[in-house]
Amino acid sequence: MAAKTARTGKSSRAGSRPSDSLTAEQLTDMYTKMNHIRAFEEKVAYFFSRGMIHGTTHLYIGEEATAVGALAPLSDKDLITSTHRGHGHTISKGIDLNRMMAELLGRSNGYCKGKGGSMHIADLSRGNLGANGIVGGGIPIAVGAALTLKMRKQDQVVVSFFGDGALNEGSFHESVNLASVWDLPVVFVCEDNQYGMSMSRHKSINLDDLADRAKAYGIPGKTIDGQNVFEVYDAMVEAIDQAKKTGPVLLVSETYRYMGHSKSDANRYRTKEEINEWKKRDPIAILRAEILRRGTADEKTLDGIEAQTREDIEAAVRFAEEAGEPDVNDIINDVYA
Amino acid sequence: MSSAKQKDGAATGVREITYAEAIREAMSEEMRKSDDVFLMGEDVGVYGGAFGVSVGMVDEFGEDRVRDTPISEAVIVGAATGAAVTGMRPIAEIQFSDFITIGMDQLVNQAAKIRYMFGGAANVPMVIRAPAGSGTGAAAQHSSSMEAWYTHVPGLKVVTPSSPYDAKGLLKSAIADPNPVVFLEQKLLYRVKGPVPEEEYTIPLSSSEVKREGDAVTVVTWGRMVNRCLEVADELSREGIEMEVVDPRTLMPLDEGPIVASAKKTGRVLIVHEAVQTGGYGGEIAARIADSEAFYYLDAPIKRLGALDVPVPYNPVLEANVVPTHEKITAAVRELVQ
Ligand SMILES: Cc1ncc(C[n+]2csc(CCOP(=O)(O)OP(=O)(O)O)c2C)c(N)n1
Ligand SMILES: [Mg+2]
Numbered sequence: 001m002a003a004k005t006a007r008t009g010k011s012s013r014a015g016s017r018p019s020d021s022l023t024a025e026q027l028t029d030m031y032t033k034m035n036h037i038r039a040f041e042e043k044v045a046y047f048f049s050r051g052m053i054h055g056t057t058h059l060y061i062g063e064e065a066t067a068v069g070a071l072a073p074l075s076d077k078d079l080i081t082s083t084h085r086g087h088g089h090t091i092s093k094g095i096d097l098n099r100m101m102a103e104l105l106g107r108s109n110g111y112c113k114g115k116g117g118s119m120h121i122a123d124l125s126r127g128n129l130g131a132n133g134i135v136g137g138g139i140p141i142a143v144g145a146a147l148t149l150k151m152r153k154q155d156q157v158v159v160s161f162f163g164d165g166a167l168n169e170g171s172f173h174e175s176v177n178l179a180s181v182w183d184l185p186v187v188f189v190c191e192d193n194q195y196g197m198s199m200s201r202h203k204s205i206n207l208d209d210l211a212d213r214a215k216a217y218g219i220p221g222k223t224i225d226g227q228n229v230f231e232v233y234d235a236m237v238e239a240i241d242q243a244k245k246t247g248p249v250l251l252v253s254e255t256y257r258y259m260g261h262s263k264s265d266a267n268r269y270r271t272k273e274e275i276n277e278w279k280k281r282d283p284i285a286i287l288r289a290e291i292l293r294r295g296t297a298d299e300k301t302l303d304g305i306e307a308q309t310r311e312d313i314e315a316a317v318r319f320a321e322e323a324g325e326p327d328v329n330d331i332i333n334d335v336y337a
Numbered sequence: 338m339s340s341a342k343q344k345d346g347a348a349t350g351v352r353e354i355t356y357a358e359a360i361r362e363a364m365s366e367e368m369r370k371s372d373d374v375f376l377m378g379e380d381v382g383v384y385g386g387a388f389g390v391s392v393g394m395v396d397e398f399g400e401d402r403v404r405d406t407p408i409s410e411a412v413i414v415g416a417a418t419g420a421a422v423t424g425m426r427p428i429a430e431i432q433f434s435d436f437i438t439i440g441m442d443q444l445v446n447q448a449a450k451i452r453y454m455f456g457g458a459a460n461v462p463m464v465i466r467a468p469a470g471s472g473t474g475a476a477a478q479h480s481s482s483m484e485a486w487y488t489h490v491p492g493l494k495v496v497t498p499s500s501p502y503d504a505k506g507l508l509k510s511a512i513a514d515p516n517p518v519v520f521l522e523q524k525l526l527y528r529v530k531g532p533v534p535e536e537e538y539t540i541p542l543s544s545s546e547v548k549r550e551g552d553a554v555t556v557v558t559w560g561r562m563v564n565r566c567l568e569v570a571d572e573l574s575r576e577g578i579e580m581e582v583v584d585p586r587t588l589m590p591l592d593e594g595p596i597v598a599s600a601k602k603t604g605r606v607l608i609v610h611e612a613v614q615t616g617g618y619g620g621e622i623a624a625r626i627a628d629s630e631a632f633y634y635l636d637a638p639i640k641r642l643g644a645l646d647v648p649v650p651y652n653p654v655l656e657a658n659v660v661p662t663h664e665k666i667t668a669a670v671r672e673l674v675q
Contacts, residue, residue, distance in 0.1 A: 054651070055475050056474070106651055106654075107652075114650070114655065115477075116476060117476045117651030119478070120478075120651070134435075134439075135408050166408065168409045169408060169410075196407070197379065199380065199405055204407040268384060326652050328655065328658050331647060331650060331658060
């Protein structure tokens with residue numbers, strides 16, 4: 001199956017898009033984050049291939065524009081819930097890369113003291129309510145967080161990320177319905193990377209446009225090109241505004257994961273051609289080309305950013321490696337408050 | 338792993354296959370015999386299951402009988418229930434046993450109770466297969482051992498095989514059983530090989546087995562902990578401490594005869610399981626022994642050794658120390674026989 005060009009939303013009318021007025025600094029920040037995500041992931045992939053990281057991991061390479069575009073319009077006070085494929089969301093929301101790498105390496109100075117690992121990184125101080133090992137597990141939590149905002153009359157929003165596979169969990173349906181009838185400020189962001197593990201979303205869902213799911217709950221839904229960070233950003237600016245004023249919105253970001261589902265994946269369910277087709281629309285390359293077109297940064301500056309992000313990841317590895325393994329006596333702590 | 342005194346239960350001159358292969362063989366043989374038997378679950382088709390258990394099955398049986406489902410555990414368990422009530426014999430794989438909780442209403446309130454609520458008028462012949470246990474670094478939401486939850490639900494059978502031989506023979510019986518069976522596989526055993534005969538055999542559910550004979554202490558254990566206890570037994574044997582290791586294999590309904598007999602024989606009992614200790618099935622086994630005539634033969638209090646009462650942590654050192662370690666089991670046995 002060839003890569004499908006995603007429908008573009010209404011807001012892409014030339015001239016009137018919020019992304020047209022992104023500052024040079026904002027564009028650089030987006031570029032830095034996307035490169036941080038990719039460099040982080042490449043390092044993690046390397047560690048896994050060498051057996052240096054325990055457990056499993058789900059890489060986000062290829063999907064960077066969704067996390068970065070969706071979270072760029074947020075303030076520090078806004079909240080997110082993430083997924084098993086959460087490194088991108090976490091880095092986009094703002095994170096201490098050192099403590100994040102330390103957590104993947106299971107160190108005592110990691111975000112979760114080595115107790116959580118890749119699938120459970122959270123940073124409550126930055127509004128990140130956590131990655132999640134349960135498909136669909138974060139969606140109801142996002143609804144609850146939005147309930148807090150509404151009951152306390154706080155002018156903030158919750159962004160809940162989940163995959164196309166999660167659209168078939170009861171937790172998705174119950175959550176969107178409740179958020180709809182209670183007018184809660186949530187933006188539901190479905191990252192449609194075309195597969196839930198090995199299952200094509202065309203086999204798991206009988207809809208061409210996944211955003212049609214929104215209709216069933218009486219909320220706005222829109223499908224966007226998830227490889228184009230500007231389109232994601234524009235849709236998100238509009239969605240946040242709607243979420244705060246009238247209640248939840250569903251965005252479906254059409255994207256693709258370049259790597260296997262997790263550590264063990266023989267890619268039996270898709271073709272090399274399909275993967276290569278999608279790689280032609282790489283989200284980092286698209287952003288880079290647009291920055292150069294706008295002239296807010298030159299090639300040399302962008303190359304410098306790339307090199308720096310890789311250095312930041314190396315520094316994070318050094319930070320992690322300097323710390324020890326957690327103390328075995330710490331096992332029993334943190335179960336109860 | 339195999340001990341001189343260990344009874345592997347297998348016939349002579351048999352090949353060695355893995356636990357995963359044994360499970361695949363059991364499913365395939367039953368599917369060849371009856372069109373009513375089919376497999377469904379997340380990624381069981383071309384992917385072959387998250388742990389490769391069903392690799393190749395879709396090639397033999399086709400997508401109709403090896404069904405990839407959406408990620409929807411409630412309806413996987415519920416559809417198995419509905420298909421079973423209407424005459425099929427579904428095998429539903431839940432990718433990690435932790436996610437059975439999402440199908441728990443269908444399992445507990447529907448599958449388990451339908452027969453009784455209908456006054457015995459219905460059968461629910463289904464198997465829920467799911468990998469349990471820690472040790473893979475998958476952290477708290479992918480590593481639980483929750484067998485005790487299901488044993489607390491009348492109407493469900495609960496099976497916990499510890500070897501390829503047991504896995505195959507018990508799964509065939511589970512598929513043939515007219516009741517809902519929760520068949521808990523062990524992630525860390527999937528690649529472990531053991532003797533399995535070529536010719537067909539079954540092992541009846543509710544048949545505890547003495548895996549190793551001894552006279553000093555009875556160790557009742559199941560799942561991944563069986564091999565670990567057998568290793569400890571080999572070591573302590575060199576010091577003249579002979580452990581008797583009993584594997585219930587089916588926790589519900591429990592065949593308590595061999596357990597009680599062993600407790601009478603040794604007078605000392607240690608129960609070892611990977612699930613957290615509090616509320617674990619070890620408590621039920623201890624109570625069964627205490628309630629039986631074996632009570633009068635006991636020379637020491639019955640001891641339990643389960644996991645610490647915490648979710649499973651990610652770091653490999655912490656993770657390894659949550660469950661009963663070789664050292665902890667050894668120490669517990671020594672203390673009991675002193
Ligand atoms: C409740 C639950 N069911 C199954 C799994 C196993 N699993 C982990 S990720 C995944 C696929 C998820 O697909 P999708 O939601 O599309 O996210 P993606 O991995 O594509 O980012 C599956 C089946 C799980 N973690 N939780
Ligand atoms: Mg997906």
